[in-house]
Amino acid sequence: MKILFLVSSLNTGGAERVATTLASAWARRGDDVTLVSTFPRRGTCFYPLDAGVKLVWIADRLNGAGHPLRVTAAKLRILRKMMVDEAPDVVISFLTNVNVMALLAHRGLKVPIIVCERTNPAAASNSGAVLRVLRRLTYPRADVVTVQTESSVEPFRRMVPGIRRLEVVSNPLPPELLERPLRPMVSVGRKRLTAMGRLVPAKQFDLLIEAFSLLAPQHPDWDLVIWGDGPMRDALVRQVAGLGLDDRISLPGRSDAPWDELSKADAFALTSAVEGFPNVLLEAMALGLPCIAFDCPSGPAEMTRQGEDALLVPVGDTAALCKGLERLMREPALRADLARRGAESVRKRYALPQVLERWDDIMKQAE
Template identity: 45%
Template sequence: TALTFLSQSMATPFEKIRSGDTPRIAVMPNPIPDELFSIARPQRAEGRKRLISVGRLQPQKHYELLIETFAKVANDFEDWDLWIWGEGPERPMLTRRIAELDLSRRVFLPGSTQAAWHEMAAADAFVLSSRFEGMPVALMESMALGVPAVSFDCPSGPRELMRDGQDGLLIPPGDATALAAGLRRMLSDQALREELGVRGARSIRDRYSVAHILTIWDRLFAQLRLG
């Protein structure tokens, strides 16, 4: 038998207490559907750029901090807007906070969407501000689509999905000052965005395609038969 976990950071605590008679522990991420890799990012027209996030409007996602951080950089990036896709109990509070910061023309809460992949593909950058995750699917999907990403290095998942400065920007968790600096770096540098987008897409495809994840399962089953 085996216990499987979505990420290494989820598995590590169990590995530390594992004894000889406990099941094998394996990291088995969910794959990215093949059809996502076939979605092409649209050619960007001149005009406003979008920084997006996708997730439920709840405390885990730390969207109030994200909105407040965007407020600190917004005046320096007047052609950028923040779009947060999703629905949840924090909508009234977040809507009030946006108004208090005079960002109603710059920060949008458009609700849920049945076309999340296409909204991601049309974005110029993705941000994950969560306090914690299991394995952040929206971050995986945005990277797979070639959208450059900034993410808190929260437990767990982001550190396994990206390498800071190589295929994404990892920010110390909960650090609003560092997040503002990361956003400034990302929003100001088109060449960096293009580079991170290409590298991120290649990295996710190599590690999280259906074909690759199936080989990991095959390897585990073979080990269990031999064990």
């Protein structure tokens, strides 16, 4: 099969990791895959990419278009020309802005096109009014639209009426992660609660810091490490200093080896107000970490089988978060049980072969 795969940038991020994982897997099995970064500036591919994938930076073809409207017009021409010249069997697009552009460029062509939302579209606020209108106008032209969780389906149907076919496909676990051993059930010395993500309001790391500060005196052998960077760094650093916990709570920045850092932890916390499909929670569970998560829209409930494989607490409820964290810190048997069950569950349900099989079904539906 010949696949033309469109994504915005290829920097760090969940969509980028999934795009490179899928493109590499398809190329390894013999598909002809062209992966196109539509971002107007050239970059680098942060995640590993199979040598069989043809990588195209649309920035190399813009010829200094300059004004944003000219850049957009040039992108549309380039994408349409690629859809014609490459003659793919299917076009796949990730992220709302890229999806809209792909559908505009695709107008009148017969090649099947699948567009994929990479957040929970009913809860996310990162799409402006114009983009939401364009999504409503263009998505009914797609052969298939995908979301990442069952809980997103009905809200999205109401948001964007007229979609021909709306399907759910989850993110796969990277195969390289599944080659790693599970972290040891028993650790020696100080214990570490870890969180990871962009330091932005939606991640609610301030609530995690507050909850940990309430438990820190009763659990002097535990520390909190929050990996990531972003606009809230200064505010979070001030919060930690104000609590007098600089020696117990650290914010070391972004890690180039996130799985290594997760494997050093004794527990993982996800405190987001909203997610699309939190890869970091999935990866923490797959590595054998006992996890606690806010039951935010969307992802954690389905990922943890409604709290069977991790502790699930109401969104924004600091008291419930404290109670759950206290259980994790106090009960090594609970940590071991959640770690075992969580790893077994997600490694089975989100392994790459299962997700690729689902993608094959969706591509057949688009024909």
